[in-house]
Amino acid sequence: MNKKYYIVSSSSDPKLIGSDFPQAYSFIKKYNPNAPHALFDLYEYLYTKFPDYIPDLSGIRMSGRAKLTDIVSNGFGGQLEIVSPRTKEILETYNLCPHRFYEMNLYLRKVKYDYYMFHIQCDYSDLVDYKKSTFAKYNYSTKGASVSINSKEEFLTRRKIMGEKSILNSVTADTLFMTSEFWDMNLDYFYIGIVDGEDYISERLMKHLLDSKITGWDFIPATNLIVE
Template sequence: MKYFVMEESLDKKIVGRDFPQAYRFIKGYNEDASNALFSLYKYKDTFPDYVPNLDGVMLAGYAKLTDFVSNGFSGSLCILSPKAKAILEQYNLCPHQFYSFGLYKKEVKYDYFLLKLVSNYSDFVDYEKTSFREYDITSGYKSDSFSVKSKEEFWERRKKIKAEKGISWGIWGNKLVMNKDFNCELDFFAISILDANTYVSERLKNAIESAGLTGWEFSPATNLIVENCH
């Protein structure tokens, strides 16, 4: 199976002149409430046992309404239209939950959804075959590629570089190789700590494009190798 990297569209003709498209709450929304959107931040690896109040968020003034709406809240939270939700639900997604979401453009409310992901497939990476790079978020510097022997060695090196060079430094997977236990039927997932990308299968990408859904773009995942998928 071929995979693609999902990217939020920056095409102003499609998403408008504001990016991200949504990043502020409507007047009267209590963002400090125990069930507000920010409460989801506590659940990095799980889902809440309550229904969050997500009514509502404003579309930025120069942003256009799309099926997938970029947001300034979290990379693991996706705002999407009912049409987009209906398409995604037909495919094999990583652990997730959909929540009702009120999206406002001026005075008009649109009944959207928030997709929360809990996706960590770092245990399915073949670390010996994968190559890594040190990087610095501040300067954009990337080192030459190197290898490690295990996930434990990856974590040790990651902790060491942060301790020696600062919190802006880290390690990214450069050429990622998934092991034989990885689920080849997944259509939508993120690997997590060693990679910032969200991956989409070719069949889901084709379904999104065939349905004319707007807001996401795709590029070939040339950095990802899934050895047991054909």
């Protein structure tokens, strides 16, 4: 398989996004994020299922020191991205993991912009080849000793034991090998799950975004994700 992947992260260059990061983390006065079907109700659905209603996302406000980009960094959760209509249009032409786009209003210095909340929801941790992958202990961001793990059950057990010692302790994948069942899906955007917490994008989708001058995401080669 000849496909290349990249890790997606929110841009933090102040020349691009302004002097506040994340760019969006608050609300206009008339919007109540705790109201039924508003933003915070979505948290019940971040990882397990999609809501059976249309969320009310009509009042999200950017920092006054932020600049508008196609993809706007936010403080509302890793599975929720704020994207422009043209970003949505490009994403929809590719093979994405399970997802939804919700209409939303984004405010910057009292000007309203029509954007979308891009909600991805997937867990491919059952399709990791644990015996071939490598893992290490971490204390927050400090890497410790390597750990041999042979199954998802063993991974979860070790992670639980380490977490009981300290909330800063964890076990994370250093290199990931996936099963053929996963690669057969030929995804262009996905999140693997608890084993590493990164969002991945295919090279072809990344190039389309860059060629279209879509702003707000940075990309680094996913050298940890081994494509066979």
